[in-house]
Amino acid sequence: MKPTPFLLILSLLVLTACNESSSSAAKEEGTKAPPARELAAGDVLVAKVAPLADTLAFTGTLNALDSSTVAAEVEAVVREVAVREGERVRRGQLLARLDxxxxxxxxxxxxxxxxxxxxxxxxxxxxxxxxxxxxxxxxxxxxxxxxxxxxxxxxxxxxxxxxxxxxxxxxxxxDTRLSAPIDGVVYQRAINPGELAQRNTPLFRIADLSVLELAASVPARLVGKLHVGQHARFSVEGLAEEFDAELVRLNPVAAGGTRSFTVYLRVANRDGRLSAGQFAKGGIVLNEVADAVSLPLAALHDPGSKPWVLLVEHGRIVKRPVSVRLLAEGAGRAAVGGVKPGETLLAANLLGVNPGDAVTLAGAR
CATH class of the missing domain: 1.10.287.470 (Helix hairpin bin)
Structure with missing residues (x-):
């Protein structure tokens, strides 16, 4: 049967429509947005307000602020010894009695x-x-x-x-009655009953441990940042908590050979948890911010010029300028303004992630 003109025209219309549909689908396929990148829990963080301090690190040794040596003023045989090493004594308390x-x-x-x-x-x-x-x-x-x-x-x-x-x-x-000249702890006893106490020979050593002094060394290039009254925090081996101290003196003369300066910090030790001779490690607070969002330095970009961070907002990466209130390089963190608590940020610079990119979150820290 020979096709009629009507059928030919209809066939041409169908073919044309199919071609246009295929062309449109191909065009949409070429312009489709790339899939959103999934961020791992370690890639992001949630902004939180936390205190941050910029500190000058130090190491030093704890010493008794007040100590005393008790010696015999007369030569005589020891009749009684009333204390042992490690015992606490009060001023005027009997230590020993001589003949x-x-x-x-x-x-x-x-x-x-x-x-x-x-x-x-x-x-x-x-x-x-x-x-x-x-x-x-x-x-x-x-x-x-x-x-x-x-x-x-x-x-x-x-x-x-x-x-x-x-x-x-x-x-x-x-003088045959030896008594404690200060409140403190007996840390050395050098006599026993029956022995002869020689004149001017030290028999007891007592240290008042209620207040300790920490002698620490700081580099000459940093001593200009210090002044009396600054607060410090430190720790000692064997104890998990940190302790407070106050800078009370600075030696104006550098130590020979090291070109470092010695600073002295006062430590209240009313509970007696610290001991003289302990090695301490800590930092003197140079500046401190308590009411700002604290971020790791890896999350902060260009802190020395125009600082900014990358946030996740509505499934996309957003670049936002911020102000740096405190840069604590020793702690590896910065206190910033312009970020609200609870907002999600990139924890570090991620390769291939740019402002405007679509992302999904697997978790946050």
């Missing part, structure tokens, strides 16, 4: 001699007063009166000398 029998006898003798001196002075005073009366009435010569007056002054001198000897004897007797 005092000989010294007690000496005090008794000096007291007796003082009584005799007072009696002799009393007689000399009576004699002088009588001679003065006779001299005033012209019954004796001036020379005779001066002899009596001279004898009286000699007795006065003898009494004073005897009083001084008695005071020394009493002091020596009191």
């Amino acid at each position: 005092n029998e000989t010294l007690a006898q000496s005090v008794a003798e000096q007291e007796a001699q003082l009584a005799n001196s007072r009696a002799r002075l009393g007689l000399a005073r009576v004699k002088r007063d009588k001679q003065r009366e006779l001299y005033d009435r012209g019954f004796i010569s001036r020379l005779a009166f001066e002899e009596v007056e001279s004898d009286f002054q000699v007795r006065v001198g003898e009494l004073k000398a005897q009083e001084a000897q008695l005071a020394r004897a009493r002091k020596s007797l009191g």
Whole structure:
């Protein structure tokens, strides 16, 4: 059957429509957006407000701020030792007692001699007063009166000398009782009962550990950033927590050979958890921000010029300028303004991820 003109025209229309449909599909296929990139949990972070401090790192040793050595003032046998190493003592508390029998006898003798001196002075005073009366009435010569007056002054001198000897004897007797000069902890005991205590030989060493001092070294190039009153935090081996300190002194002369300066930090140790001699490691706070979003430096771009970050908003990467309130290179973080708590940011620069890209989140940290 021979095709009619109507069928030919209809066939041409169908072919034309099919060609246009194929061309449109191919065009849409070529302009379709690439698929969204999935970001791993480690690729992003959630902005949070956290305190941040820029610190100057230091190492040093804790020392007792106040310590004392107790030595024997007299030579005598030790009769009693009342404390052991590691014990806490109060000022005036008995540490040891030395034999005092000989010294007690000496005090008794000096007291007796003082009584005799007072009696002799009393007689000399009576004699002088009588001679003065006779001299005033012209019954004796001036020379005779001066002899009596001279004898009286000699007795006065003898009494004073005897009083001084008695005071020394009493002091020596009191020195047989060794007591703590300060509140603190006995960290060395060098005597036992029955041993002979030599004069001026150290017998006890006591340290007040309620307040410690931390001596730390800092490089010369950084000492200009320090001043008295700055706050510091540090830790010691064996203890997990951090401790507070305050900068109280700076040595103005650099240590020979190292060109470093020694700074001194005061440490309150009322609970006694710290000990003298411990090695400490920490940082002196140079600047601190407590009310800003804190980010790792890897999430901050161009911090020295025009800082910016990359955020995830509505499934796309957005570049946003920020202000840097504090750059703490030692901590590897920065406190920034322009980011709200709870917003999601890229934790670091990701290869191939640019502003405007579509992304999906597998998680956040």
